[in-house]
Amino acid sequence: EEKEEDVLRDLRLFLRNIVETLLVERRFKIFSKPVDIEEVPDYMMVIKKPMDLSTLLTNIDEHTYSTIREFLADADLIWKNALEYNPDSDPLDRHIRHRASALKDRIQTFIRDGLGEDFINLCEEIKKSR
Numbered sequence: 001e002e003k004e005e006d007v008l009r010d011l012r013l014f015l016r017n018i019v020e021t022l023l024v025e026r027r028f029k030i031f032s033k034p035v036d037i038e039e040v041p042d043y044m045m046v047i048k049k050p051m052d053l054s055t056l057l058t059n060i061d062e063h064t065y066s067t068i069r070e071f072l073a074d075a076d077l078i079w080k081n082a083l084e085y086n087p088d089s090d091p092l093d094r095h096i097r098h099r100a101s102a103l104k105d106r107i108q109t110f111i112r113d114g115l116g117e118d119f120i121n122l123c124e125e126i127k128k129s130r
């Protein structure tokens, strides 16, 4: 019978695969690293909790996430922050919002296609039992 630690390791393997796949996609390059405060000085005044793909990967390796829901809370921050910080109608804002929406879709597709409902619930049960 699969031990709880095996389930959590499977979760980490699955999440790591998602993030590593996103990291090689060129259109998501600007989401690969934290927004550079030198480049974008007022970023921290607007965005409460910055997030990026390399930070997600570090979190996974540090066993930060024990459920899909916890991972998605951080993963969704990447595109939500981009939409929030870049709301204007100018071409640059539109371009980054388009990539943010593409990132949102890719993450949802990975989760929907990659996991059965039972695995998602199993992780939640393990978390509740701790």
Ligand SMILES: Cc1noc(C)c1-c1cc(NS(=O)(=O)c2ccccc2)cc(C(=O)O)c1
Residues within 6 Å of the ligand: 029, 030, 031, 032, 033, 034, 035, 036, 037, 039, 040, 081, 082, 085, 086, 096
């Ligand atoms: C992300 C983000 N959220 O708000 C904004 C604005 C961006 C964003 C930030 C940057 N420049 S950066 O130095 O912070 C960086 C470069 C490469 C990888 C990660 C960050 C460039 C662009 C761009 O569209 O080219 C967009």
